[in-house]
Amino acid sequence: MSMKSQESRGGRIRLVVAYDGADFHGFARQQGLRTVQGVLEDTLSNMLQVPILVHGSGRTDKGVHARAQVVHWDQPYGPPADRVVHVLRNRLPADIIPIQAREVDSEFHARFSVVRKTYRYALYRKPIPDVFTYRFSWHVAEPLNLAQMRLAASELVGEHDFTSFCAVAAPQENKVRRIYRVELQEDRDGNLYVFCEGSGFLQYMVRIIVGTLVDVGLGSINADAMPAILAARDRAASGRTAPPHGLCLWNVEYPTVYGGRVLDL
Known part of the structure; x- marks a missing residue:
């Protein structure tokens, strides 16, 4: 039938x-x-x-x-x-x-009705990669200074021009975005999760944020350099781009009339 x-x-x-x-x-x-x-x-x-x-x-x-x-x-x-x-x-x-x-x-639109999005980036931090998690996390075995990473992350919260944190060829002309939180959470095994929540994101933006935070954690970028990196509005001023497989679109939020967050955190 x-x-x-x-x-x-x-x-x-x-x-x-x-x-x-x-x-x-x-x-x-x-x-x-x-x-x-x-x-x-x-x-x-x-x-x-x-x-x-x-x-x-x-x-x-x-x-x-x-x-x-x-x-x-x-x-x-x-x-x-x-x-x-x-x-x-x-x-x-x-x-x-x-x-x-x-x-x-008919007024609802999956893209244009969004009020905020949350991405989660997973870093697997044990010495040897795990065959059951490698598709979903970035293996970073070197020690990371989480205190410095959190200090750097705090500088990204608020409304900024994120030209330094997006692809050079990003199609969006306006690079200003509002970030509500960049939070680092560590689990009992020492693995790290970076949550980025904002009004919207540019191409590669979360991956460049995470890559830059890892560079801070490794000591190759100073945490107090983040304001200058933002002000430069130059992709060359920030750190590496984290690989794609650690990134996950974690949640999407709409106005209350459409139910708010689509999934519980």
Whole structure:
């Protein structure tokens, strides 16, 4: 029985998905490459037998993961929101997991309705890499000065021009962003997690922030240099770019009318 022949309804659907980004060329569709958006659109179009365009809360780069990516699409018919997750779990590949779905009004937009995002970056700090975590963390075995890293991170909170912390070819003309927190959390095994929460992020911004903080922790950049790095508005002034596989889109927040944070922290 086709989806169209089943009892169904149209409208705008918001879906929260998690994915392992290791085998994707990022979120955004690219001709001839496997991407999260491309897989979602192909799956939904085949399921509903009409072309479906998926809009995401933001683009993650090749190799970057998501705990809570948000997408929306408009459908002329299809399963009601309370069945979308179940239906898609039987159709999507194992590295994309649908988590929750809801119907939203036509004013909602997965990207433009966002009020803040949270990214988490994981650093695995034991001497020998772990085969079960290497796809999701950056192995940094050298000792890190966490006190200096936290001091440097505090200088990034607030509204700044982040030209020094984004790709030289970043497409956004306005490089000013507001950062609400850059927090370092250490677990019982000594592994480190860097949480970056802000109104929005530029291309490679979180990865450059983390790479620069690691350089601070290793002693190659002074923590008190952060204001000067920001003021330089020059990518060459900051530190390295952390590899993509340690980064995860952790949470997305919308106005209260749309439910606030999409997942509990």
